[in-house]
Amino acid sequence: MKFSDLLKPSAVKVLSATSSKKRLMHDVADLAEAAYGLSAPATVEALMERESLGPTGVGHGVALPHARLPDLQDVVGVFILLERPVDFDSVDRQPVDLVFALFAPEEAGVEHLKSLALVSRSLREPSLRSKLRANPDSTKLYTILTAAEADKAA
Known part of the structure; x- marks a missing residue:
């Protein structure tokens, strides 16, 4: 399993601002719809349902929201860098x-x-998080994420 198996370039985005955790979930769902054709309303619902079990903010400014969806064939992902952080009920x-x-x-x-x-x-x-935060460009972010796996394999 590699980042390039989970993520395609069109599923990476930089957002200048989002107003709340719920709005962020809508942004995630919209990106998943654009990149993979997933239903944005169903995706938001699944993400919020999972979040109700416990927040997916894992600390150090990172959130890993996830959900299971019908009619999906493979595990896929989206990555968003927020230029202005948002409260996410993270563990830290x-x-x-x-x-x-x-x-x-x-x-x-x-x-x-x-x-x-x-x-x-x-x-x-920490080094990967720093690189991601220092490169607010979706193409560069995709390259950093997929290069991280190549570095580990080497």
Whole structure:
């Protein structure tokens, strides 16, 4: 499992501002709809339902919202860099500016967990978070994310 398996260039975006966690979920869903053809309303609903079980803000300004969706064949993701962090009820109470959302088929088991582990492990790296924050350009962000896996493989 690699970032390039989860993410395509059109699924990476920089947002100058978003007003709230709920608005951010709509932004994530809109990007997933544009990149993968997912239904934005159904995606928002699934994300909010998952969030009600416990916040997916994992600390250090990172959020990993995720949901299972019907009619999805593969695990896919979207990445958003927020130029202005937003409160996300994170475990460390810090606002979030790096958001990697994952969407999995309803029947996905191990693949969904492997994807979540890859993203979580990678975004725990302070150097990767710094590189992402220093490059507010969607093309550069995609390159940084997919190059991170190549560095680990080397």
